[in-house]
Amino acid sequence: QEQLVESGGGSVQAGGSLRLSCAAVGYNSFTSMGWFRQAPGKEREGVAAIYPNLGSTYYSDSVKGRFTISRDNAKNALYLQMNSLKPEDTAIYYCAASRWGKYPLRSDAYTYWGQGTQVTVSS
Numbered sequence: 001q002e003q004l005v006e007s008g009g010g011s012v013q014a015g016g017s018l019r020l021s022c023a024a025v026g027y028n029s030f031t032s033m034g035w036f037r038q039a040p041g042k043e044r045e046g047v048a049a050i051y052p053n054l055g056s057t058y059y060s061d062s063v064k065g066r067f068t069i070s071r072d073n074a075k076n077a078l079y080l081q082m083n084s085l086k087p088e089d090t091a092i093y094y095c096a097a098s099r100w101g102k103y104p105l106r107s108d109a110y111t112y113w114g115q116g117t118q119v120t121v122s123s
Contacts, residue, residue: 001025001026002025002026002027002112003025003026003114004022004023004024004025004027004095004096004097004112004113004114005022005023005025005114005115006020006021006022006093006094006095006114006115006116006117007020007021007022007023007117008020008021008117009093009117009118009119010118010119010120011120011121011122012085012119012120012121012122013121013122013123014085014086014087014121014122014123015084015085016085016121017081017082017083017084017085018082018085018119019079019080019081019082020035020079020080020082020093020095020117020119021077021078021079022035022077022078022079022080022095022114023075023076023077024076024077024078024097025076027076027097027112029052029053029073030052030097030098030099030112031051031052031053031098031099031100031101032049032050032051032052032097032098032100032101032104032109032110033049033050033052033071033078033095033096033097033098034046034047034048034049034050034058034069034095034096034097034098034104034105034110035047035048035049035067035069035078035080035093035094035095035096036093036094036096036107036110037089037091037092037093037094037119038091038092038094038116039090039091039092042091044094044107045060045062045091046060046104046105046106046107047059047060047062047063047067047080047093047105048060048063048067048068048069048080048105049069049104049105050069050070050071050078050104051101051104052071052073057069058104058105060105062088063082063089066082066083066084066085067080067081067082067083068080068081068083069081078095078097080093082119085119085121086121087121087122087123088121089119089121090119090120090121091119092116092117092118092119093116093117093118093119094113094114094115094116095113095114096110096112096113096114097110097111097112098110098111098112099111
């Protein structure tokens with residue numbers, strides 16, 4: 001069964017760190033993979049993306065310098081290291097994948113989605 005499975009969410013105080021993982025089970029390679037988040041009452045936002053074969057990475061301005069996206073091709077896994085977390089980072093975080101490869105931070109460019117993992121940052 002093909003699925004993207006996120007893990008690593010949780011609660012942390014402002015200034016802390018979390019590492020999210022996404023396992024791509026049953027899939028072959030993707031052109032692009034990304035992390036998105038959605039806070040209550042807000043639209044889904046692209047925060048980071050990577051082209052696994054090229055190593056190119058993209059970040060939203062709100063997380064640039066604090067978050068790092070990485071990919072382990074051998075394990076077919078995607079990661080998001082989140083440092084210096086702020087209360088405004090609180091959201092459900094989703095792993096996504098695409099075989100199309102355009103517009104890396106646009107949610108409508110992605111076909112495959114995980115179920116999401118909650119990240120809560122308290123002040």
